[in-house]
Amino acid sequence: MQKHHILWADDEIDLLKPHVMFLEKKGYNVTPVTSATEALDLLDEQNFDVVFLDENMPGMTGLEALPLIKERRPDLPVVMITKSEEEMVMEDAIGSKISDYLIKPLNPNQILLSVKKILDNKRLVSEKTNLNYQQEFRNLGMAVADYQDFEGWKDIYSRLVYWELEIDNRTDNSMAEILEMQKSEANQAFSNYVEDNYEDWLNEPDIERPLMSHNVMKEKVFPHLEGDKPVFFILIDNLRLDQWQMLRPIITEGLDVEEEDTYYSILPTTTAYARNAIFSGMLPLEMSKRCPDIWVGEDVDEGKNNNEDKFLERQLKRARIDVKWSYHKIKQQSQGRALVDNVNNLMSNKLNVIVYNFVDLLSHARTEMEVIRELAHDESAYRSLTTSWFKNSPLGDLIKQLSSRDVKVVLTTDHGTIRVRKPYRIIGDRNTNTNLRYKQGKNLSFKDNDVFVARRPEKMHLPLVNVSTAYVFSTKDYFFAYPNNYNYYVNYYRDTFQHGGLSLEEMIIPIISLNSKHGK
Missing domain, CATH: 3.40.720.10 (Alkaline Phosphatase, subunit A)
Structure with a gap:
């Protein structure tokens, strides 16, 4: 694992050697300097992950150096270290966007906690998120396998969205591919559920149905x-x-x-x-x-x-x-x-x-x-x-x-x-609509798998242009493509966001x- 590099500026740095050694034993590289000027010079020469800055050094103080550090490296975390507990000093430092504030005398564990909070927080949170999703993976899989009702599917989709956003916000998104596969499996099961129940929702007066x-x-x-x-x-x-x-x-x-x-x-x-x-x-x-x-x-x-x-x-x-x-x-x-x-x-x-x-x-x-x-x-x-x-x-x-x-x-x-990935061949006449996720027309030619077909549109309360009209809805992440100029069509529309079909999204x-x- 790559070591983080800490720049520590304090005029009493010799007295802080035990703390420096403590951090180095924990796997951090520490560069000690005795003045703010030295710290600024080093920042011009090399990269650091965090700066420890004494507030009250002779010459240029930490508070005076802070805006100069932020000018050079706006995103560089700075930990202000001081003997003072005066509210004004704290407000000045916090107003200058410091990442943490430590008061002397320092405790080694206090320093380590500050470093971990700043440098390891994203990693630790990502690892925890991935672990939690691994535990939830089985629960979601069991829920998808069970024959859910419409409220159950709302809950499943909400949970999938929650984990998608959680993993998306973390530095380590190694679980993203697994989540994507689980969403695909959920969409397949959801499509089967809707095919089994959609007509009943619209036609049966005495059943439980979702708000539509x-x-x-x-x-x-x-x-x-x-x-x-x-x-x-x-x-x-x-x-x-x-x-x-x-x-x-x-x-x-x-x-x-x-x-x-x-x-x-x-x-x-x-x-x-x-x-x-x-x-x-x-x-x-x-x-x-x-x-x-x-x-x-x-x-x-x-x-x-x-x-x-x-x-x-x-x-x-x-x-x-x-x-x-x-x-x-x-x-x-x-x-x-x-x-x-x-x-x-x-x-x-x-x-x-x-x-x-x-x-x-x-x-x-x-x-x-x-x-x-x-x-x-x-x-x-x-x-x-x-x-x-x-x-x-x-x-x-x-x-x-x-x-x-x-x-x-x-x-x-x-x-x-939904972001479409897979082309689905279909043939229709020139009066067939152009939507990529559903087709409506007569004489449509396609395979029956991975689509939801309404051969009697009136049962789904859809209007008929003529007596042989059918509606075909794509499921999961498919999109309809005509055989003519097929490769160009597929390359143009793959990975675009489309709607009209049947999916959780x-x-x-x-x-x-x-x-x-x-x-x-």
């Missing part, structure tokens, strides 16, 4: 309209559970979580179906029949999500909810800024619905733009890019504005997305109710 897209407004939004607070329903398109967990610490700086849950997106897991189901309160087949003037089917080229406000208006009328409400779809930065500037006016509405398209645009841009592919080259980078966007986005500013007002916020999405998605902490 078409009941989100009724179950999670409309009840809040009976309270005295304005309700903001914010839908971030294409937001996965792991992305929500990354955004959670930022959002909860100003908002308290009242309820944190997940629900099941309907199939296909796309905006055209799942998001329209949210705003209409209906399944796609019912939308096509009851609202033919605003439903846009697969056989029409125009945008499929241009009538969400009309669907919502009709759902409110059916529910006999007569309130002042607004609807905003944010596709551009300027639209988001204008909405933030208009917050005061929104407060007079009982319900404000806001759709943010950025995460969906990000997933498509990653497919089409090389620079985005580089920035979001894997799951971890994809999450990080989402977080960076949110911190600097008008949506982040809107959340800050709402945190200072007495409001209710319901935050959710319409579906998730696409179907089990977050929904959170929040209250402002400060608004009164």
